[in-house]
Every structure is written in structure tokens, then in C-alpha cells.
Amino acid sequence: MKENHIYKLRGIVQHYQWGGTDFLPRLLHETNEDNEPWAEYWMGVHPKGTAKVLTEKGTKDLSLLLQEHPEFLGEEVRKTFGELPFLFKVLDVKEMLSIQLHPTREVAVERFEKEEAAGIPLLAAHRNYKDKNHKPEVMVALTDFWLLHGFRHRDASEKSLHTLPGWDKLVPEVAAKGVPGLYEKVMAATEEEVFSLLEPLYHHLNEKQEELTPSHADYWAWQAFLQYSNEGHHDRGIFSIYWFNLVYLAEGEGIFQDAGIPHAYLRGVNVELMANSDNVLRGGLTPKHIDVPELLDNINFEAVVPQILLGEEDHQKGLGYPVPVPDFTLKQCRLAKGEIATGMENGPRILLVISGKASLNGQFFQQGEVAFIPAGVRLDCMNSEERDVHFFVAGVY
Template structure:
């Protein structure tokens, strides 16, 4: 039988230095210096084999991936192990300074087909042109830590008609859109030759840069993001066809504490800001622009939902004093925000492997484990714990809904 103290373990994540990341937020969160101004894009907390977190204890450190491999039922709980065979989520902190690629994630069924097909073709897992790195889907939820901007799904038919009428470079597409619809329109621009894309959008890009410099547009306008993208591109670079998506997709602004869920088939792109992100444990991304990585337009088209989307902004639901849960329509993961102050504590029993990270203030767990801002902890199934705070404190918790807590 495990002692209670063995079920609550400090966790140290892994930083990913992708080029689009900022240089200050994540180092500030983690309390580390970054004199070289390296980009700190993501902080991973989970058991993904490419960058597993470390369990930190007096008995020595251990990879979370290895710990789960050696003791799956103890680490995950019986129900989670039987359902998934692994930790089914990956928990992250993101700092988006430069916008991310236009992308879509496949369903689990399509991911299995795509992975098996690429395996049969003998495409190495680390090949730049590989689309499917695993057999899993990649639904994701994000909670804004700052003002956060993203693209999410196609605009309504009426909004697209208005756009095609008002943007001079897009006027030529209006009759075709009215006749053939959004899928045909998107396929047309995504399959257009590069020379034609550059010729069509050159004036649009110049105008966008001028309008942003003049201060006559703000981030709610697509041109603002076009100008933002080209602030980081080399002189004379080809014009990216991802610009069409900036105009055709909904531009969404989230305030701190607001969330949005993105399921399979919803085209999207993060634009700017900091967030907490939780996703299925997968790295399957189909890209369509605004990136130097592999773009596969036919595969992107195959998995995209070509329907108008009204973005659903989640404010969360209070389930316990101090705890707000953001409902997600998948069995792989759940997320909640715990906000405490002096006099208010939070008591729970882990029903799955839970990961908690402090994003503001500090916390005390069971009067024995102190967590400062940026520090994380893993709660093993069956762990009973109480979190206290002497002042304002914010914690985000990742878990598996309905997980088993029958592990001793």
C-alpha cells in the first residue's frame, strides 16, 4: 500500500523553444533567466515520449513516461489504463508571440488510417513530410492567461459574402462562392499556383502594412494580422496563401479566464497571447499555411469541416468553492481552474493522474508541500489532498473525467 506522501509528487516539465515563442513569459513563470532571449514557446507537462516530464522526489528523479510504463495501473488508475493504455492528455503553457500555422486535426479513426498508411509506405516518424506521428486524435482546449487572439472555424455565409464584396482583391471570387460554396472557394485558393497567389495578394499585403502603421485598424481586423505576419518575414519572400484563411476564418478574442474547445476538423490558428492548453496526447497536425513546416493541402482539405462556425467561448462552471471547470466533450481530458485566497481551501481526491500548476501566487498542499508560481505537482489516483493559500492563488488542474480512484 502506498503512503499518501508517495501519491503527491513534484513535477518538472519540458520547455520547447519553437521560433514563434516569446522570450519573457515562460522564463518569468518558471523563475529562470533567459539572457540570450531564446524563444520559450511551450512548457510541456505530461508523458509524451518526445518530451516527458520528470517526477522529482527524494528517492531520485524519474521520467513520467517511464513511471507509467513500469507501473501503469498505479500511475493511471485501472479505468484510465483499460481505456487508453497511457496518460491520455498533454498539458501545456504557451506563449504565442508570432502566429502559428493554419491547421486542422484528424478524428481518431482517420488518424489511425493515416498513421497505418504512412507506416506501410515506410515514411520515418521524424520525416519532415510525415503527417501522422501517432494513431490518436488531437482535440484541445485552451484557457487564456492574457488577452488571447486566434482564428477558429469559417465565418458565416453572409459574413463571407460581405468580405468578398469589400476586399478588392477578393471581388473576383464572389460569383464563384455564391454558386459553389465555401469548400469550393477554399479549395480554389489553397490549390492556386504560388505565382498567382503572390500576384493577387501583393497589393492587399502592402495595404495591410500601411493601415497597421497608420493605426487605423486593430486586431479584430484581418489586415492587422497580415501586417503582423509580414513584420517577421524576410524581404522578398513569397506571399503565403495562409492569408486567405486569416480573412475567411473567425477572429476570436478571449479575455483572461475564458476558454475555447477545438475538436477534429475545425480549422484554426493561434495568433497571439499566453494560454494554458490541454489536449489529447498526440502530435498529429495537418497544416495549410503561415508556416515553414510541411504543408499538405489535399490532406488538410480531406479533414476540414466546411461549415460556418459560431465560436463558443467558455466561461466555465463553478463546481466547488474556488473551482471552475471548463466542460470538454471528450473522454481524454478535463480541466479546471482553482482560485484560492486566505481562508479558502480546496479539498479533493484524485480519480486519475492529475497534474496541477500554479500560475499566480503560491500554495501549500497538506501543510507539507509548498508550491510557488510556475511549479507543478502530480497527484496519483487515490491521492487525498487539501490545498491552502495565504493570499491570491491560481492553479490549473488537468485530469481524466471519470477516472478510477480504486488504486491503493
């Protein structure tokens, strides 16, 4: 490897149905004439989509490059993780995603082995644990972004039972068993019971839909009715829209999702950095399998005050988003014309240019292009253009 050499990557686009149609094609200088959903752009070595290294001879999987050059991970990452431990993404959320949470690493190890011993196929729809890893996530908004994050205080949940039509039937549950009992009641209810509880709310919101705004849970409950309801069925995740925190993030603001915290992305574009795992326990707003006992065993019922990450300035003209896990860190940076940022890190990094054009160790990278920087390689970033350059760096430091 040449000293200070970095590699140009091309990520993998995932065309999930909930995705938008414009942001990612525009970012990547691609066309989307068929108006296909472009939901996620993956940059990493995930088995469902590993990034490609662009070489003079063609392309090579980033996973293969790292197998050939394990030193690119750095000694500490090799010892601790044995592989690139994170997956870097851009998400364009047009329709709300499922409510979900992720297990701790200890639970993932134990229950992955349990499901393996039970002979449950890895790709079975009812399988919960696809690997032995946890899946903490940090995200930073690129546009106005809305999400659900953690339980609100008990008082807020109780208030919903007294103000929303038909929900007064649930008052005895919260009085006797608190929020855990209330949540278990609706998650374990039959389809008929869920429909009976939510049908009055459906008619109530239908009458006032023109007045609804995204800053209120009613708006997102109505969107969920439109997206998931059909004859005789309403999605039980609608209860959670009123019992979880509704969070708005402006561009540049972020949030961290730790193990056990229920959450759901509702709308907007973000960059997301997560541990390289597929372990997801769902809690509604989805047609997919919901394992209620497993969900209840892993969910954090404690009231959460969402901690908005504003970014902490560093000496390299960047904003860091600190997280309480060793798997990854995320930084964003903006450079005006003539500005330079330099740095050397012990771990590997992946850099994505959001806008503008920059020279990275003498190679030019423009909007939508991705760089892989091996461990121990000094990165010299310079902007010689009139327009500011804006980029994110994911890494293990």
C-alpha cells in the first residue's frame, strides 16, 4: 500500500418500498426514470450488500480487500471485532418504518445460539436473532426528520387513555400494572380487540385530518391508519405513537438508539451509523412478524427524555457525535474555500461527500462519492472550490 493511500468506494442501494424517489439518485448523480423507491445507501461489508472498491482493473468487494489486507483494520479493531464493525448508511424515509428495538450483545449471543440449536432457519420470517451482535445506532438528520424514541412519562400515557375515544377501557390496566402492563395488554391483544380499540380513533382522526400537523401524534397516527389499515385490521403500533416520544430533528441534529430503546423513523433523510448486525425485534407499524414475548423481555420501559446530539466541535473543523459504544464514531465536517482538515486515526474510516468537492490525499471526491481510509493513514482534506464541501466520516477511533 502506498503511504497515505485511500480507496474510492461505491455503496449498495436498497430499494425498499418505504423509500423516497429523489434524494439518493440526486446525491449519487443517477437517474430514476421508473420512479423506483431508493430507500438506503449502504457503505460497509454487510453480507446483504458489501461496498465495491473501484480499481483500475474494475471493482472488488471491500470485504475481500480487508481479507487480503487485515492491517487496514488496525490492530485494535482486529483484536476487538475481527472485522469492520460498523455499517454506514444514508436513509430516505418517505413512509414510516416499523417500530423496533435491538438487543444487547449478551442477549444476542445467548439467543442466537438458542435459535440455532432449535434448528430455526437463519432466513425464517419468525427468526429474531440473525447474528451474535448488538445493533446500537446513531443518526444525524440531513433534512427535517421525525421519529419515535423511547417511552414517554407514565402521566402522558395515562392522559391518552382519558382523551382519545375508546381508550378509557385501558385505564384499569395502567392503574394495576403501570406502563408495562398497559403496553403488554395491547401488544398481546387479539386482532379483534385491537380493531375495537382503534376504530373509534380512526373515525375521530378522519373527521379532523385536514387540521393535523406533524408536530402532533395525531398526524402520525393518521398516517399509520392510511399506510397499514385494511378491512377489519388496524396496526397495534398506533398505540405506541401516543406512548413514545415524538422527536423532531433539524438538519445537523442527531440521536443515539441504544439497546432496548423502542424507536421508529417516520419521515426525512438522515445518515445512520450502526453496528454490523441484523438483530431486530419489531413492535408494530409493520406486516412483518412480531414476537411479543421476546419484545417484552428486551424493551426498556423506563421513561426517556430524548437526548438531541448537536455535535461537539473539534480542532479539525468537525462536529463529533459521541456515542457510548466502541463500535463506531461519527463526525461531520464543512470546509470553506482554502480550508484544510488533517488527521490520523488508529482505526479504519469511511468518508461520504454530501455536497461540494474535496481533495483527499490528492484524489478528488465530489458529491455522492465515498472513500475508504485504512487504519493509520493520515487524511489530508482540502477544499479548493468556491463552494463549501460537506462530508461525514464514520470510523472506529
